[in-house]
Amino acid sequence: MSVELYEHQQLAVDKLEPGFILDGGVGSGKSRTAIAYYYLKICNGRIKINGKGDTSPMIDPKDLYIITTAKKRDGLDWEKECAPFMIFKDPSLSVSGVKVTIDSWNNISKYTKVKNAFFIFDEQRLVGSGKWVKSFLSITKLNKWILLSATPGDTWSDYIPVFIANNFYKNRTEFLRIHAVYNRFSKYPKIEKYIVVSKLVKQKNQITLKMHYDKPTLSFDKHIFVDFDEELFNKVKEKRWNVFENKPVKAIGELYYLMRKVVNSHPSRLEAVKDVFIKHNKLIVFYNFDYELEILRKLKSVTTVAEWNGHKHQEIPNTNNWIYLVQYTAGAEGWNCIETDATLFYSQNYSYKIVIQSAGRIDRLNTKFIRLYYYHLTSKSFIDSAISKSLKQKKNFNLPKDVTF
Numbered sequence: 001m002s003v004e005l006y007e008h009q010q011l012a013v014d015k016l017e018p019g020f021i022l023d024g025g026v027g028s029g030k031s032r033t034a035i036a037y038y039y040l041k042i043c044n045g046r047i048k049i050n051g052k053g054d055t056s057p058m059i060d061p062k063d064l065y066i067i068t069t070a071k072k073r074d075g076l077d078w079e080k081e082c083a084p085f086m087i088f089k090d091p092s093l094s095v096s097g098v099k100v101t102i103d104s105w106n107n108i109s110k111y112t113k114v115k116n117a118f119f120i121f122d123e124q125r126l127v128g129s130g131k132w133v134k135s136f137l138s139i140t141k142l143n144k145w146i147l148l149s150a151t152p153g154d155t156w157s158d159y160i161p162v163f164i165a166n167n168f169y170k171n172r173t174e175f176l177r178i179h180a181v182y183n184r185f186s187k188y189p190k191i192e193k194y195i196v197v198s199k200l201v202k203q204k205n206q207i208t209l210k211m212h213y214d215k216p217t218l219s220f221d222k223h224i225f226v227d228f229d230e231e232l233f234n235k236v237k238e239k240r241w242n243v244f245e246n247k248p249v250k251a252i253g254e255l256y257y258l259m260r261k262v263v264n265s266h267p268s269r270l271e272a273v274k275d276v277f278i279k280h281n282k283l284i285v286f287y288n289f290d291y292e293l294e295i296l297r298k299l300k301s302v303t304t305v306a307e308w309n310g311h312k313h314q315e316i317p318n319t320n321n322w323i324y325l326v327q328y329t330a331g332a333e334g335w336n337c338i339e340t341d342a343t344l345f346y347s348q349n350y351s352y353k354i355v356i357q358s359a360g361r362i363d364r365l366n367t368k369f370i371r372l373y374y375y376h377l378t379s380k381s382f383i384d385s386a387i388s389k390s391l392k393q394k395k396n397f398n399l400p401k402d403v404t405f
Helices: 007-015 030-042 070-074 077-085 105-111 131-142 156-165 172-179 197-207 230-237 252-264 267-279 290-301 352-359 382-392
Strands: 021-024 064-068 100-104 118-122 144-149 180-182 191-194 208-211 218-225 282-287 304-308 322-327 342-345 371-378
Touching (some): 007 208, 021 030, 064 077, 100 105, 118 131, 156 197, 172 180, 197 208, 252 382, 267 282, 267 290, 267 342, 267 371, 282 290, 290 304, 290 322, 352 382
Parallel strands (some): 021 208, 218 371, 282 322, 282 342, 304 322, 342 371
Antiparallel strands (some): 180 191
């Protein structure tokens, strides 16, 4: 029994400690690194690495629990990562009789009573103070754990659960009392800024391990400008009119949604997808809204089309050419594809983190491609320009608060 580990993965295994965030870029091999750490450091087992060394049973075996995305669970990605280490869901087949349990974040509350095990939390889902966070904190009190993430947090509040789990703070209230300054004029509690930031930086650095490595791939972003119906767009934007239902626009969210619908529904977008498909006969297409999906389904006249979204959970087709339609929220992370060198973004997402995660689906350590292509469809409309500006600055696009009706 032998496993393959890159140098940056071996270095991470040596430096990892319980309670750490393993911060590796998309495709850096965080899953393999986490399992190696569990096997070698947590359970004190020995295994051949890159054909060197020897193998022996675990001295301190612990059951392994992996909390991941539903797509990664259903795609058996983690089972494939565990297999080289000879650890399986069936303890009778595993080294030292350990049992592997793999489940989604939606079911995390099922494991709050587990003790003396090791947990791998895959991808950052610990935002706010809801059910998932409470379950996470219950689990971390009784077990050793690490968290894997390519994008650990956008703001300091994203780190609160992990800071509490590492005993930096007793609870969320204590963190906010020390570090949060609220806007006095807001109608609801809104954090204006954070203070004592040097302490936060120190704590973050103390528990974050970054995996540095030379990426074997070269990425090429290609921006394709498409048309939009300017007259229809201005009717929405200037006259505040819902051109699809022939009624007034009543809210800021509706206004921006309708502007995007006018822009994203233009026939030139679908033609642009077809043009890219001529160059790349296996193509992943990310989109935002259901009305976009209905347009993209017309591609069935061109090639085999499969979907991953809230409606369908289809796998990538096993054919010589295909288009895989992926809704951002449903499929931006937790899976990979090494069968294509191209991803197309039919419409832009508001979140910089989501865009980076989506791009990472084809940028993997084991990809057979050196050159990876990312096609971004955009128009010269006001809304597309505003979103593009935010993403170029590595920021999320936020709706303005000063629009009047």
